[in-house]
Amino acid sequence: MELEELQATWLQMSTELENQKKLTNDIIMKMTQDKYAKKFNKISLFETIGAVICFAVALLLIINFKKLDTPFLIGCGIFTLIFLVILPVVVLRLLSKIRNLDIISNTYKETLIQYTKTKNKLLLIQKINLVLSFVYFFITLPLATKIIGNKNLVLSDKGASFYILIIVVLVGLFFFARWGYRSYKKIITGAENVIKELE
């Protein structure tokens, strides 16, 4: 189908659509109400709930920080605090940046470039988050054991099942990280090509 033929088909469709206008005044005004807009913020809602949970756990950790009595546990505690506070804040900031793009005065090109760059950053943070969550898993084990049970996991006797669990998680982490990196690269490459073409 050549361009001219595509244009003719488009024109015919436009005429048909013109003849079957279905929206009533009432429906149009309903679409302008806030209650409809709210449902577009679902992602932010999930991210906000996640952030609140992270902040609550961070607060719990700060309160119990003095229980961490070895350099290793203190290091784990600091890493966990960074993980629980910085990453959710960065994600929420990027989401808010996307939501506040000026779609009224920006041109299509400007909007596309700004959106794609911010979205790429968001994807990168989410992937880092995924990988770090495995590291976080290992770190929370001694932390939780110390804070809840007041035991030092590193020094205590561990059965074979503990080591099996560690190996299973490490193998899972490897495949998960590889899959995450590949899918991330695929999405980003396409998006970056569009930006390169426009800039």
Add this chain to the structure above:
Amino acid sequence: MGNKDDEFVLLIQENQGIIFKITTIYTDNAIDQQDLYQDIVYQLWKSYGTFRGEAKISTWMYRIALNTAITRLKKEKRTGHRVSIDQVVLQQTENYDMEFEEKLKILYAKIHNLNVFEKGLMLLLLEGKKYNEIAEITGISASNVGTKISRIKQKLKNQLVK
């Protein structure tokens, strides 16, 4: 309804076909399409008060609708009822014409194969917009519009060969 509301409703009534077409090329299922439709109407309503007539109303409308379409945040995977693009296309015409529907399917398949920026250009071209107006909406120069459209034509031809 106030005067501003009346004017806005009239604008949407007159241009609902355009919004429908934009939502069709930027989504791949009926749920997303309806969401995007509502979002575009909502964004147009939000900015309607600031429209001062410096640009043509159609330029203003296309710009906001296209910008809304490309900046929508949605969940990566939908759990709701999915409708394939075939069904979306078939719902467009009331007087069913098999040959025409087939052509529409090819048309949309070709547009869906373009990248996001090219989709916008293609839509404006099909809408019969002049290069100058396309340039104003998209923010690239009129000569660049020409270059990119030639490239799109080439892509379409290559799709035909494949």
